[in-house]
Amino acid sequence: MPHPITFAQAGLQVPDDPIIPFIQGDGIGPEVWAATRQVVDAALWTIYRGRRTIHWSEVLAGQRAYDETGSWLPDETLTSLTAHLIAIKGPLTTPVAGGIRSLNVQLRRELDLYANVRPVRWFPGLPSPLRQPELVSAVIFRENTEDVYAGYEVAADSEEARLLRGLLKATCGWELTDDTGIGLKPISRTASTRLVRAAMRYAVDRKRQRVTLVHKGNIMKYTEGAFRDWGYQVVRDEFADHAVLFDDCDGDPGDRILVQDRIADAMFQDILLSPERHQVIATTNLNGDYLSDALAAQIGGIGVSPGANLNDELGRALYEAVHGTAPDIVGRDLANPTAMLFSAEMLLRRIGWTDAADHIETAVEATIAAGAVTADLAARVDGARPIGTREFTDTVLTHIG
Numbered sequence: 001m002p003h004p005i006t007f008a009q010a011g012l013q014v015p016d017d018p019i020i021p022f023i024q025g026d027g028i029g030p031e032v033w034a035a036t037r038q039v040v041d042a043a044l045w046t047i048y049r050g051r052r053t054i055h056w057s058e059v060l061a062g063q064r065a066y067d068e069t070g071s072w073l074p075d076e077t078l079t080s081l082t083a084h085l086i087a088i089k090g091p092l093t094t095p096v097a098g099g100i101r102s103l104n105v106q107l108r109r110e111l112d113l114y115a116n117v118r119p120v121r122w123f124p125g126l127p128s129p130l131r132q133p134e135l136v137s138a139v140i141f142r143e144n145t146e147d148v149y150a151g152y153e154v155a156a157d158s159e160e161a162r163l164l165r166g167l168l169k170a171t172c173g174w175e176l177t178d179d180t181g182i183g184l185k186p187i188s189r190t191a192s193t194r195l196v197r198a199a200m201r202y203a204v205d206r207k208r209q210r211v212t213l214v215h216k217g218n219i220m221k222y223t224e225g226a227f228r229d230w231g232y233q234v235v236r237d238e239f240a241d242h243a244v245l246f247d248d249c250d251g252d253p254g255d256r257i258l259v260q261d262r263i264a265d266a267m268f269q270d271i272l273l274s275p276e277r278h279q280v281i282a283t284t285n286l287n288g289d290y291l292s293d294a295l296a297a298q299i300g301g302i303g304v305s306p307g308a309n310l311n312d313e314l315g316r317a318l319y320e321a322v323h324g325t326a327p328d329i330v331g332r333d334l335a336n337p338t339a340m341l342f343s344a345e346m347l348l349r350r351i352g353w354t355d356a357a358d359h360i361e362t363a364v365e366a367t368i369a370a371g372a373v374t375a376d377l378a379a380r381v382d383g384a385r386p387i388g389t390r391e392f393t394d395t396v397l398t399h400i401g
């Protein structure tokens, strides 16, 4: 009988046969998930010889859930994800306008997974527009519950917008024309503080030397600017032994972590010109969305970029690739499973199965370094012959042993 992972004050308690729920996802989800499951199971066997195994438990969300149950996100799925703490998912379709609200946003908000964590790191064989891509090695902590993800938006011609325009004129003196849609950008001390705390804990645990808070506080002082001020306060109050702000040390942190901030537009210049300056990045929701795709483009693109959604206080984590359902390549053996594979690798690290995580990382890196790449990468690597999802997976499995 497999056992659930539990969470206590001492942290996660992981049995040798944990139950881990998975959502295959829509579009290319089933293809990249099939590859990932095969590689993870093979790596576990190679490293642990049956002493440790994962009991994968499928839960439904997205199109398949709707077709089978009439609900896009069934209650049983949320119950299972909540109970089992650690899970992995494929991409889910979101209609651009109207229709259902983004299932990803719903999942993150329902489970209060407040930190979206996206590592970006170059290794040999990955195409890059940079001359020195080896300087890129950063982890982005993007706030996951507020800002545009709060979803507070009303259409220009709605009654709600009409009432809000009236209220805003009466209370703030703001003149908005009758054809103005309105969105709210909530940024709270609570959410900003816990996000920066999670980024700082990561920097301390992983012995990183630099943390950058990214914001647009020069224009939006009470939301983006407040994010920076509250973040700095957390560093001063809770991490003084380990970290120091740039202004508090004249840029010379000694052996402590140097914490600085960047205005979002300057940050986009920085990650191109001096990527080595940024190791851990903590930012608000929309900035983090743009920044993570831009950084991903520097190390091969979204096909190789993994992610996690975390709540450390509740011990919850939901792993997923950064990319979407890729409707243009579904079912054509073109999908790159690397992003999903690396997401699973992050999951294994989270549950402490580091040997297996290292093994998968080494196997994928060796595969790509040898020029065995899917079409998304091959198009940008000189002389590379693209291989399909299945051949790529088989090559990784050969390296797994």
Ligand code: NAI
Pocket (backbone or CB within 6 Å): 028, 032, 090, 091, 092, 093, 094, 095, 104, 302, 303, 320, 321, 322, 323, 324, 325, 326, 327, 328, 329, 334, 335, 336, 337, 339, 376
């Ligand atoms: P997308 O990431 O699905 O595709 C963008 C481009 O990248 C496409 O040309 C696609 O073929 C390519 N691509 C993506 N992943 C790839 C992979 N693993 N291997 C090779 N090529 C890959 O983004 P798009 O087109 O904006 O969104 C499509 C759908 O996915 C939408 O419904 C969107 O809402 C959803 N989506 C879901 C996400 C999630 O579940 N976490 C994240 C992003 C988008």
